[in-house]
């Protein structure tokens with residue numbers, strides 16, 4: 532098996548000295564060309580874990596390795612995409628896509644920067660909107676631009692924190708297909724934090740479930756051999772079985788005390804809400 536691009540061993544995080552840890556003992560790995568989905572109940576620590584992996588905070592314990600080497604700072608080969616596209620309103624689409632590429636430490640000549648931005652905007656279908664400004668974009672376009680900004684760095688690994696959760700269902704599916712296509716074509720890898728088990732089953736090669744208190748990785752499902760390559764059709768019988776399995780595991784490893792109603796009587800056509808545990812059973 533190939534060396535993981537990114538791996539974590541025994542990661543723990545407490546936000547304050549003496550506070551109970553949000554998670555402990557987290558081991559995970561993301562391999563080249565792999566899309567891994569991280570799912571779990573709201574508040575269990577998914578974003579906090581992604582923040583550690585993306586270098587936005589330091590762990591209380593444990594180690595992060597990149598290409599097998601321990602790292603203190605997240606390398607430039609890792610890019611992060613947040614739920615909020617975080618665009619700079621005074622910069623054009625082109626300017627936002629290239630933001631950061633001009634940093635001196637990257638040493639990128641102007642022509643190379645322009646080529647990267649053009650390629651990234653073409654990849655996400657925004658080439659013809661390069662001169663627009665963020666207020667002239669739809670939510671889906673803004674999210675594609677955030678993805679283009681990450682792609683411009685030509686990352687080996689993209690960390691995504693619920694990047695599509697604010698989009699309508701059709702745009703979300705288009706973005707999911709785009710993400711899988713880009714990861715496969717650019718031979719990179721992705722770790723996707725999502726509330727949405729359907730999304731995890733549609734786009735990922737492997738699902739990790741975070742849960743418990745303090746949280747940890749409590750379940751893992753390899754999808755590639757079972758469901759074939761992503762993106763996948765919705766609601767095939769095997770996907771529905773797996774969705775039930777993951778939801779049951781999620782319920783067993785709950786973090787919070789939000790009441791949960793029976794999941795067994797749910798019809799096959801039941802549509803998961805964004806937070807699968809915030810279920811109010813209307814007849």
Ligand SMILES: Nc1ncnc2c1ncn2[C@@H]1O[C@H](COP(=O)(O)OP(=O)(O)OP(=O)(O)O)[C@@H](O)[C@H]1O
Pocket residue numbers: 546553571572573574575576577578579580726
């Ligand atoms: N900066 C912070 N300071 C203190 N506590 C924090 C901070 N950020 C998050 N937390 C706490 O850490 C826990 C995990 O939060 P986190 O946002 O990582 O969960 P999550 O699984 O991503 O949630 P959601 O799915 O709702 O986004 C929560 O109890 C939260 O209140």
